[in-house]
Amino acid sequence: MSNQAALRSDYVYFEEITTRWMDNDVYGHVNNVVYYSYFDTITNNFLIKKGGLDIQDSEVIGYIVKSECNYVAGISYPDKIFGAFRVNRIGNSSVEYGLAIFKEEQVNACAYGSMTHVFVNRHTEQPTKISGQLLEALQSVLIES
Template identity: 40%
Template sequence: MSRPLKDRRRKDYTYFLSYRTRWSDNDSYYHINNSVMYHLFDSIVNTYLIQECGLNPAASPLIGLVISSFCEFFAPSSFPEVLDLGLRVNKLGSSSVSYEVGVFAQDQDRPAVVGGYTHVFVERIARKSAPMAPGTREGLSKLLVKSPGAAKL
């Protein structure tokens, strides 16, 4: 059985990206709006896909479509914090991948937020599910969490 998301630590994530919050990220309660968190998830996932998996969003024959997402909040964040985003892959199938993102305040070991989503790779035009490109799969496998009983999609 896996640990609750609130028990994650920095060491549970393989790839990191820093994000300097903006004044406009705050909502009227002076914390980062929940919709901004989904932008951050999208940013780290797509940065990894482009830089480490060779994906070219403008021209790749396959694209990833989000079929499910989640987000749990454990501590508030607000401008002018710098956030560290950690990325891992929890499940990797032939045409799908489940990402998890930990959002950490700088110098903190416990996440303020943990969330993520599942991509299904499809043909750009036909929108039919297709096996991901070998380079994409190879890159994503570097982030795959190796745990007993981990299932494939």
Template identity: 40%
Template sequence: MALDTLKTRRRHDYRFQLEYRTRWSDNDMYHHLNNSIYYFLFDSVVNTYLIQHCSLHPPTSSQIGLVVHSHCDYLAPIEFPAVVDLALRVNKLGKSSVTYEIGVFERGHEEVKAVGEFVHVFVDRESRKPEKRGMSDELKQGLGRLLVDKAKL
């Protein structure tokens, strides 16, 4: 995705949002959110959505999502204390995989501060291989509600 395109992202470009209140310990020695915190946030918004809207129950689900790719484009810093809105959408939905995009917005600011990509492949818990049928119907339907029109990518 072109960086110029990502810089234009706004909250309305995403279909699910989750609030996070930063903690003092989230800051690094340069007094902004540490890079690792962004990945913690990506994991949190994705898994919150999967649990709340896709009938995923991680301790007992027969299918689990393995992260096979992730990256982040940092556009502007965030520092404690701040409230951030994590905004989630699905850019690609395959038979066993999903590509999420996460926008990180600071409350009170319209410009996106970071945009991340996170790819899950859903596999059988035991074999760690994708099932022939692909992901469960509940997962596919729930994730489908976040799928954006390819023309808007």
């Protein structure tokens, strides 16, 4: 996505995220570390709802191995925001997500970035091939490069 801000039209899946009073820092805006929590929330909501991931009992779990966030414009409680989600790349056992945070009705993202999951066997922690419902869900939000 280079150095330009992300646009709402760059993403496929959206969910409202509730900002909380505790998300604000002493400067009156959402602290930078909270954006990663928002990214994690939208990713896991998608994986559970669409990918069929059972976080308690699934044989396959995902580990984040890389993440980044670019901050463009501040948000603060009680802003109404939306998390945006897509898949940038799918490998054998890994997937790179594209994520962004938008204020309601805004076209340009307040923040955008990526996270990479490697899916592993819960017991052996060895990489495992992405397949089945999870693969189908990820492919449904894969963007064309």
